[in-house]
Amino acid sequence: MDEVRWPGEWLRGVLALCVLAVVAEGETYGYAVAQRLQAAGLGVIKGGTLYPVLTRLEEDGLLTSSWREGDAGPGRKYFAVTTEGRAELGRRAAQWTTFTERAAGLLSHEGVRP
Amino acid sequence: MTADLKDYRGELLLALRLRDVPGPRIAEALAEVESHVAETGEDPLEAFGPPRAYADQLADSLGLPPGGSLRRALLTGWTWREVAVGLGAFAGTSLLVDGSVGVATREPAVLGLPAVLVLLAGVALLVAVGTYLVRRTTRDADPVLDPRTGQDMAPLPLWSKVVLVGLPASLLLAAVAVRLLTA
Structure with a gap:
């Protein structure tokens, strides 16, 4: 897929949920989350956008973090999902799916498409 | 650490302090920036944006109240204790x-x-x-300790201690020396 730039407000709405989903796939660190989001087609997420989201998720008790020594360099901060985080992800993902289906239903009418 | 990263860290630290972000959170943010740019090879400014803006984003994500400007803090944020300390330091220096x-x-x-x-x-x-x-400052300390090593990420530089203690001490010694030499 070409390098897409989604409207900022769309990303703001769903980024936390997507980050939570990526961490729920398995313990991971900041840059790997950004790469995973990009590979999924959500575009490039800068550190300045990503870390406040991770911070918020941790503050809300949905993630935990721990620093680990890297092979070289200043170490990595690994994030893991909590039980609460997994439950929240399930709820919100289901809600989001319903929401986007409804929006898609509205947008797929004849006359909306070019 | 490159000069760019060092500058960025310093500015981010100050901006986060001004937003009253707790010390441990500041330390996490500084370590995250360091780790991320080491991983990606990006310039910190490129990856995280201007330090003040990034500090605001982080503080907002922690649900902290909006911060005022540095100028306002300098103009209005004084307690009578701080004024007394300032006057005391001035009077002490003058007498010395x-x-x-x-x-x-x-x-x-x-x-x-x-x-x-x-x-x-x-x-x-x-x-x-x-x-x-x-x-x-010891009692109210909210130190920024590196989450990886436990080291202070914002130590008071040695030169500032040397100047604070050394300047009055050398004045005192000079006065005594002049007196003895002119005896």
């Missing part, structure tokens, strides 16, 4: 200088008081102010 000059020149000091007395009063006042400041 006046007393030292008096001791060196064998002249009486301010108000015709004996120079040695004025000098000692200045030293006492400065020691009192200094002790209060050290106690207060």
